[in-house]
Amino acid sequence: MRKRLIQIFGFLISSLGWLFVLCTMAMDFWRITQLGGQGGSFIIKVAWYWSNLWKDCFTDSTAVTNCRDFPVLWSVTPFVQGVRGLLMCGLTLGFFGVVFCFVGMECTYIGGADKTKDKLLFAGAVFHFAGGVSDIAAYCLYINRIARTTFAASLGPGVLRYDLGPPIFLGLVGTFFIFLGAVLYAVTVCRVIVPESNAVYAYGGGTYMIPRSRGRTLYTGYYRPTGRYGSYLGSGRTSSSNISKLSQTTPTKISERDAFV
Known part of the structure; x- marks a missing residue:
């Protein structure tokens, strides 16, 4: 039950994260700057310049917005094109991650056996992590570009400092x-x-090992508690065969009652 609740919570959290990332691709004001706002006593003129991944826009104090769409794909500014590509790669990996995790969750009745479902869930977690790395690389690339322009000592003509x-x-x-x-x-998972790693326990001269596979036990080595009781060598099928041979070669005593009958 605890495992199921953790998986459901992880599914909700990761799905919400991918929804946030998807929304950012369609949102405006990735970068924004303001000019003016401290004009004369009667008329205050303000202008906002802002951009997203698809266009550059200008909004004046009368709420009139003029936009210029970015040109075709191969002529877009390189860093904008890189941010687009990284976000799209991350969303693609996230889609496969959501599908794998949904199939591999314990509360769903598809995906096969428990071991197969655990492997699918682990694969989905890897896809989520790779997609998250791609997304955060895109945002860091955009932030680095804005920060380099904002904190530059001097800027060329027509270059604005964005936030x-x-x-x-x-x-x-x-x-x-x-x-x-x-x-x-x-x-x-x-x-x-x-x-599971092999565990070895030694008692006297014997050795006990737990194999990786479930449902089987392996006894290896030899056990010699004292010389008084002889020695025991081998394990499994070899020991049983030696004991059977010993029982065949050992003569049996017939009691007087059996001989009389």
């Missing part, structure tokens, strides 16, 4: 949710990640 907009912060929060969901998935 970061709300979509960047929303995307970072969504990426954090994606990583958290991937960690919750991985915690529930940690036995698949780290298989």
